Amino acid sequence: MEYVIEMRNIRKEFPGIVANDNVTLQVKKGEIHALLGENGAGKSTLMNVLFGLYQPEQGEIYVKGKPISITDPNVANRLGIGMVHQHFMLVENFTVTENIILGKEITTGGRVDLKKAAKEVKALSDRYGLSVDPNAKIENISVGMQQRVEILKTLYRGAEILIFDEPTAVLTPQEIHELMEIMKKLVAEGKSIILITHKLKEIMEACDRCTVIRRGRGIGTVDVAETNPDKLAAMMVGREVNFKVDKTDASPKHTVLKIQNLVVEDARKVPVVDGLNLEIKAGEILGIAGVDGNGQTELLEAITGLRKAVKGTVELNGKSITNHKPRKVTEAGLGHIPQDRHKHGLVLDFSIGTNMVLQTYYQQPFSKHKILKFPAIFEKANQLIKEFDVRTPSEHTLARALSGGNQQKAIIAREVDRSPDFLIAAQPTRGLDVGAIEFIHSKLIQERDKGKAVLLLSFELDEVMNVSDRIAVIYEGKIVAIVDPKETTEQELGLLMAGGKKQKAGDRSESH
Amino acid sequence: MNLIKGRLFHILVPVVSVLLGLLIGGIIMLVSNYNPISAYAALIDGIFGNGYNLGETIRAASPLILSGLAVAFAFRTGLFNIGVEGQLLVGWLASVYVGIHFDLPKVIHLPFAILAGAAAGALWGVIPGFLKAKFKVHEVITTIMMNYIALYTTNGIIRAYMLAPGERTKDIKETASLASPWLQQLTEFSRLHYGIVVAILAALIMWFILWKTTTGYELRAVGFNQHASQYAGINVSKNIVLAMAISGAFAGAAGTMEGLGTYQYMTINNAFTGVGFDGIAVSLLGANGSVGIIIAALLFGGLKIGSLTMQSAAGVPTELVGIVIALIIFFVASSYLIRWLTNRFTKGGKI
Numbered sequence: 001m002e003y004v005i006e007m008r009n010i011r012k013e014f015p016g017i018v019a020n021d022n023v024t025l026q027v028k029k030g031e032i033h034a035l036l037g038e039n040g041a042g043k044s045t046l047m048n049v050l051f052g053l054y055q056p057e058q059g060e061i062y063v064k065g066k067p068i069s070i071t072d073p074n075v076a077n078r079l080g081i082g083m084v085h086q087h088f089m090l091v092e093n094f095t096v097t098e099n100i101i102l103g104k105e106i107t108t109g110g111r112v113d114l115k116k117a118a119k120e121v122k123a124l125s126d127r128y129g130l131s132v133d134p135n136a137k138i139e140n141i142s143v144g145m146q147q148r149v150e151i152l153k154t155l156y157r158g159a160e161i162l163i164f165d166e167p168t169a170v171l172t173p174q175e176i177h178e179l180m181e182i183m184k185k186l187v188a189e190g191k192s193i194i195l196i197t198h199k200l201k202e203i204m205e206a207c208d209r210c211t212v213i214r215r216g217r218g219i220g221t222v223d224v225a226e227t228n229p230d231k232l233a234a235m236m237v238g239r240e241v242n243f244k245v246d247k248t249d250a251s252p253k254h255t256v257l258k259i260q261n262l263v264v265e266d267a268r269k270v271p272v273v274d275g276l277n278l279e280i281k282a283g284e285i286l287g288i289a290g291v292d293g294n295g296q297t298e299l300l301e302a303i304t305g306l307r308k309a310v311k312g313t314v315e316l317n318g319k320s321i322t323n324h325k326p327r328k329v330t331e332a333g334l335g336h337i338p339q340d341r342h343k344h345g346l347v348l349d350f351s352i353g354t355n356m357v358l359q360t361y362y363q364q365p366f367s368k369h370k371i372l373k374f375p376a377i378f379e380k381a382n383q384l385i386k387e388f389d390v391r392t393p394s395e396h397t398l399a400r401a402l403s404g405g406n407q408q409k410a411i412i413a414r415e416v417d418r419s420p421d422f423l424i425a426a427q428p429t430r431g432l433d434v435g436a437i438e439f440i441h442s443k444l445i446q447e448r449d450k451g452k453a454v455l456l457l458s459f460e461l462d463e464v465m466n467v468s469d470r471i472a473v474i475y476e477g478k479i480v481a482i483v484d485p486k487e488t489t490e491q492e493l494g495l496l497m498a499g500g501k502k503q504k505a506g507d508r509s510e511s512h
Numbered sequence: 513m514n515l516i517k518g519r520l521f522h523i524l525v526p527v528v529s530v531l532l533g534l535l536i537g538g539i540i541m542l543v544s545n546y547n548p549i550s551a552y553a554a555l556i557d558g559i560f561g562n563g564y565n566l567g568e569t570i571r572a573a574s575p576l577i578l579s580g581l582a583v584a585f586a587f588r589t590g591l592f593n594i595g596v597e598g599q600l601l602v603g604w605l606a607s608v609y610v611g612i613h614f615d616l617p618k619v620i621h622l623p624f625a626i627l628a629g630a631a632a633g634a635l636w637g638v639i640p641g642f643l644k645a646k647f648k649v650h651e652v653i654t655t656i657m658m659n660y661i662a663l664y665t666t667n668g669i670i671r672a673y674m675l676a677p678g679e680r681t682k683d684i685k686e687t688a689s690l691a692s693p694w695l696q697q698l699t700e701f702s703r704l705h706y707g708i709v710v711a712i713l714a715a716l717i718m719w720f721i722l723w724k725t726t727t728g729y730e731l732r733a734v735g736f737n738q739h740a741s742q743y744a745g746i747n748v749s750k751n752i753v754l755a756m757a758i759s760g761a762f763a764g765a766a767g768t769m770e771g772l773g774t775y776q777y778m779t780i781n782n783a784f785t786g787v788g789f790d791g792i793a794v795s796l797l798g799a800n801g802s803v804g805i806i807i808a809a810l811l812f813g814g815l816k817i818g819s820l821t822m823q824s825a826a827g828v829p830t831e832l833v834g835i836v837i838a839l840i841i842f843f844v845a846s847s848y849l850i851r852w853l854t855n856r857f858t859k860g861g862k863i
Contacts, residue, residue, distance in 0.1 A: 306742065327745025336743070344743040349736045358733070358744040367726045 002065050004029040004083075004192050005050070005161055006180050009060035012045055016393035020056070025194075025211050027161070029148070032183055032193045034203040034224070036236055037213035038433040040391055041405030043196045046213065047163050051083050052076040082154025083215075086165040090138045100153050101154045102464040113432040124155055128185055136234035144175035151182070162186065163194045168202060168429050180206045198236070198433035200229040212236055237435040247445045250469035252281035256422050256453035257303075262312035264295070264477075267345040271310065272346050274477035285444060285454040287468030287485070289461065296457055296475035297339065300426055304336050305329040316422055330359050335420035337411055337459070339427050345411045346399045354380035355396035356414050366416040380417075388413035389439070405436035414445055423447055441467050451460050461490055475499050515767065524798050525847045526804070529736075532850075533840035541832060551828040558821025559814040565821065567699025570708050571774060573602070573806075573813030575713035578766035580809050581718050582759045583804025584800040588722055589755035590735030595640060595655025597762040597788025598662030599633035601766025601781070602756015605666045606632035608771040608778045609674070611684025621687040626768045634757040636662060643757025645749035651756070659784065667780045680779040690773035705773035710738065711809075714762055715802040721758065731755050763788060793841045812837060 005027040012020040020198040027033045037043045048054045050061065050365045051287055052070040060067055061372045063079050070076050087205040089100050090482050097118045105112045106120075118134040125132040130148045139147060147167060154162055164183070168176045183193055183206055195207060203210050209226070213237040220233050234239040264273035273295040280286045290296055301307035303314055304309075304327040321329050330336075338344035346355050357366045357377050365376040382396040390409045397452060399407060408428065425444055429437040444467060457493065458464050464471055465485045472497040473481045481496050538548035561568050579596045586593035592597075607629030640654035661678030674681040686859040690705040698704075716718040717770060733741045742748050755761060766787060771778055796810055819833035 281816065304743075326745075326746065327742060338743060343737075343739045347733050347737045347740050351735065354729070358740070360723050360727045361729050370726045372724055372726060372729060 001266055006062040008060045010056045014054050018216050021216045027192055029192050030187050031208040032187055033198045034207040036210050039405030040410055041213045042216040043097055057081040080157025080160035083163045085151045092139045095135050095137055096149050100156050131136045143170050143174040161192045165196045172341040192504050193507050200232050216240055232359055233434050241434050245466040246442050250470055254282055255279050256282050258315040260313050263310045264298045266308055272477050280478055282453050283451050285448050285456055285468040287408055287456045287464040287471045289464045289471050289493055290474035292459055294474050333421040335415035335423040337415055337425045337428050341411055348400040351396045352399045352410055353378045355399050356381040356384055384413040407430045422453045424455045521800050523790055524848050528850045529815050529840050529843035532843045533836050536839050537836035538679030546828045549827045551822055554822045555818040557641045563700040565706035566703025568817045571704045571812045572817050573809040574707035574711045574811055575766040575769035575787045576790055576794050576809035577806055578697035578762050579788050580794030580805040581629035581714055582762035583791045585718055587800050589731040591755055592652050594652050595658045596791045598786050599636040599760040599763030600767040600788045601666045602636045602766030603633035604778050607768040608681055608684055611688035612682055616702035617724040619691040625688040625772055627769035629634040630761040630764040630805055634761040637756040637760020641753040645752040655814045669843040670780050683776045700862040707769040707773040715806055719802040725862045796844050
């Protein structure tokens with residue numbers, strides 16, 4: 001059997017770490033081949049080797065049976081290898097066509113022939129059913145459409161082998177479904193696809209075969225038809241993974257957080273949180289379910305002191321923290337795992353060790369008389385790195401260099417370690433693999449069992465339903481219903497999130 | 513690319529830049545019908561040749577160290593302080609004012625005059641800092657404007673209140689002077705003064721504040737990521753103002769080098785001194801680090817002083833040294849080029 005791409009026994013080292021060790025990847029023509037591994041397992045490194053961004057220390061690469069040395073991305077392009085990046089590389093205020101032809105412009109008499117280019121883009125788009133408008137500006141089209149532009153870019157450059165780097169991380173469920181259809185169409189037209197992912201559902205749905213990497217080592221390749229999510233997860237993580245969250249019933253005690261008639265305005269002075277009431281008790285996890293943009297972000301910002309509340313009160317342990325500064329709120333007993341870990345959670349250009357004391361650096365033992373005590377800081381960092389299994393070459397490594405899952409573990413370690421009475425976890429598992437998700441869920445439940453109050457905000461209904469003890473549905477800045485996750489269904493939650501009324505208990509059995 | 517990474521690369525870039533700058537400067541001399549070998553020989557002689565030249569080199573380097581520190585400190589906290597020149601001028605004037613108008617014993621008068629200069633510079637830095645923190649006005653614009661305000665205000669004040677014969681202020685009192693007969697004698701009567709001690713002390717202070725104190729931690733955190741700093745409870749506005757104040761204080765202290773050290777007075781300046789702007793180059797070449805800045809300032813000070821001998825002994829105009837300095841900055845700024853070149857040499861053509 002001839003492979004269109006064959007990477008044999010690839011080894012790639014970085015100072016202090018072996019990113020790929022003896023990894024073999026063989027892709028057949030016309031298949032969707034999944035590359036599965038946890039965050040930081042070495043998937044991206046392997047693809048960067050294939051794309052010519054890194055040179056391997058050992059191993060050979062064959063393209064269509066011929067041994068080849070891919071020294072830079074231009075070589076990869078000439079060989080027909082195209083990459084659809086996770087973070088789009090598009091010029092926001094250019095049109096779709098202008099973006100696609102960038103660097104490969106068609107010119108007549110020295111001028112760019114945009115009309116001709118637009119026609120070619122349209123033809124290409126129609127052929128693969130992408131329905132992209134060649135004249136739309138990037139800034140005006142949805143994220144899903146922007147991704148299709150990235151796909152068109154590679155096709156326009158004659159790519160035969162397309163690498164998709166975690167393409168679904170930024171997409172809505174509907175867009176994910178459409179992307180899967182597009183990928184199937186691409187392989188039907190003779191293209192080959194490598195899909196980098198850690199989402200088992202997508203592999204089961206769309207892929208033909210799957211190669212698994214764990215901690216840089218190639219574990220093996222399996223036919224998707226002959227496996228199941230449990231087996232794949234076990235290969236990826238190296239042990240059995242528990243998909244169902246293990247937890248006992250909550251035993252809620254006194255009220256920790258009490259919000260009354262809270263009104264918060266966004267930058268346009270629109271009251272996006274509009275008279276919201278909510279109580280969270282010690283020893284329970286309260287999940288907030290809602291469609292993005294119904295005031296969740298502003299609610300959290302108002303609680304944590306990052307945004308002013310116009311009206312209403314927030315009390316923590318019976319004392320008002322309404323419109324207090326972030327530090328006072330933190331000191332009053334708040335831990336906060338923020339939604340955007342890069343923007344709010346970490347100073348990416350600080351070492352992971354110094355990030356561990358982002359809220360406590362001014363306290364003893366980390367400093368005394370305003371002088372930092374680095375031995376104490378790094379001792380604490382080391383303890384947390386071990387305790388929370390943060391995989392990093394050392395505590396001095398820049399936070400930027402860590403994978404998303406390990407960055408998130410570091411943030412959680414920092415927040416939980418302060419032992420706050422009230423913990424906010426905003427989208428704590430976004431973009432993470434099953435192993436990390438399991439770990440984070442168990443940590444949240446551990447905090448609950450210690451008698452802390454936990455507020456979980458997530459846009460994944462599975463997560464809200466599995467982890468929470470109570471679910472508060474937010475709609476247009478108000479809590480419209482509080483439901484018991486054991487007695488509700490996705491359908492009911494979906495209806496409530498869209499502004500529907502809660503059904504009576506007796507009606508529910510008829511609805512499914 | 514792995515070979516040329518991290519610490520080594522940080523040192524390699526400036527060193528290779530200096531060598532390339534000298535090399536291409538030599539080519540330009542050749543093209544202009546000057547002998548680069550005799551020119552550089554004269555240049556080196558002009559830096560190290562005798563005690564006088566060496567003393568002058570160190571003297572010229574002292575304010576450059578401080579203005580370099582001012583730029584670097586702001587840069588480490590995420591700010592571009594292009595206003596070092598203006599902060600230097602107000603610092604110069606304030607120190608001279610204190611030097612003339614107070615009668616105090618030396619142990620008090622001299623530190624007081626230096627601190628007055630630093631305080632004036634700090635104040636001049638605080639204004640753009642405040643505008644940035646409060647109204648989000650970009651500090652590059654405001655600091656450039658503040659340079660002109662400083663130039664014409666200091667000239668105006670000298671003209672109105674402090675004028676002595678010769679378009680300048682009176683001399684400062686001996687009790688406020690950095691001048692040292694001992695250092696002058698040691699260096700064949702150059703104008704070398706104790707300012708170099710102040711400059712090196714300041715370099716130590718910068719390193720200590722940035723890397724050892726909670727203040728430095730906050731300043732750097734705000735410089736890298738304002739959102740995360742705010743989330744962590746750090747007062748972002750306060751730290752922006754503070755960063756500009758400390759940066760301005762270094763710049764003001766650079767002004768005292770001229771006022772209390774080299775000249776002992778302040779002249780009416782027709783144009784900027786250039787020392788403040790050179791600070792940007794020094795900071796860049798010194799990779800924004802205390803030690804690097806001292807070395808870079810000594811190099812630039814040496815080139816400037818050495819160029820005088822180059823002109824008199826080898827007949828090569830001093831402007832050529834200006835070109836060499838510009839080339840060095842060009843190569844540091846385009847460090848990617850050097851990365852590429854070194855990779856060519858170390859990996860035999862592969863990149």
